[in-house]
Amino acid sequence: METDKKPFTISVFTENQVGLLNRISIIFTRRGLNLESVSSSASAVPGIHKMNFYLRGDRQTLEKVLKQIEKCIDVLRAYLFTDDEIVYQEVALYKVPTVRLLDEPNLEKIIRAHNARILEITRDYTIIEKTGHETETQALYELLTQYDIQQFIRSGRICVTKSPTEHFTRHLEEQEARRKRHSGESI
Numbered sequence: 001m002e003t004d005k006k007p008f009t010i011s012v013f014t015e016n017q018v019g020l021l022n023r024i025s026i027i028f029t030r031r032g033l034n035l036e037s038v039s040s041s042a043s044a045v046p047g048i049h050k051m052n053f054y055l056r057g058d059r060q061t062l063e064k065v066l067k068q069i070e071k072c073i074d075v076l077r078a079y080l081f082t083d084d085e086i087v088y089q090e091v092a093l094y095k096v097p098t099v100r101l102l103d104e105p106n107l108e109k110i111i112r113a114h115n116a117r118i119l120e121i122t123r124d125y126t127i128i129e130k131t132g133h134e135t136e137t138q139a140l141y142e143l144l145t146q147y148d149i150q151q152f153i154r155s156g157r158i159c160v161t162k163s164p165t166e167h168f169t170r171h172l173e174e175q176e177a178r179r180k181r182h183s184g185e186s187i
Contacts, residue, residue, distance in 0.1 A: 005056040007036075009081045009088065009159055010066060012051040013043060013168045017074040021051065024075075027068045033057055037090070039156030044166060048076065054157040077171050081161065088159035092137035093119070094128040094144050095151035101126050107147050114140045125150060 014020055021040070028035055036054045043050040055062075062080055069078045098121055101107050111118065116130040130140050137154050161167060 004058050006058070007054070007056055007083055008059075008062050009083070009086055009157060010053040010055070010062065010069070010078060011081065011159070012053070012069055012078045013045070013076045014049050014051060015047070015074045015076070016049045020072065020074050023072050024051070024053075024069055027065055028053070028055070031061060031065060033061075033065065037154075037156035039158050041158075043168070045168065045172070048168070050168075052157055052159055077168055079161075079167050081159070085163075086159040086161050088133070088157050089131055090134060090137060090155045090157050092130045092132075092141065092152070092154040094130070094141065094149055095125050096128065096144060096147050096149055098123060098126045100147045104147060107144075110140070110143050114143075116140060 012024065021038075025035070025038075033055055036056065038051065038053055040049060040051040042048075057065075059080070066078050066080050069075055094116075096107070101121075111128055114130060114136070115132075116128050118126060119129050120127040128140075128144070130137050134154070134157075141149070141152055
């Protein structure tokens with residue numbers, strides 16, 4: 001059955017309310033779905049936040065999950081995307097001893113070959129940043145393990161749709177048009 005699971009991203013537009021992430025994560029837990037990554041930030045719409053959940057599952061199950069998420073009071077709208085419908089990235093930070101950077105000429109070559117950049121250098125450590133897909137950030141991690149990685153973290157998936165406009169913006173426009181029709185205002 002594991003082979004039937006495909007990668008999906010669920011984007012949820014919400015008001016920024018305490019406890020909402022917990023309520024949404026319970027929905028995934030009840031269905032036995034493991035979240036690969038979670039990210040949340042302000043969206044392009046003032047006052048609205050966007051949460052991205054990256055996970056593997058089958059479309060039918062995830063469409064049911066989407067309906068449950070949209071029933072949460074503070075959720076304004078949720079969308080399900082396949083990887084080919086979005087542009088996505090993540091950011092990874094790697095902390096290595098500076099002495100390794102100075103003593104190992106291959107380390108600088110690895111950083112350049114992976115289009116990573118150095119964010120900070122101190123006497124004790126160097127912070128390297130890599131932006132890309134999970135496979136790219138993981139590949140760099142595996143190469144850097146031989147240079148005594150002290151710390152590593154990868155962000156959750158962030159994404160935008162390939163659609164010319166944000167789906168949520170269209171949703172707001174449709175709601176406003178409906179509101180005007182019902183109130184008798186001119187559109």
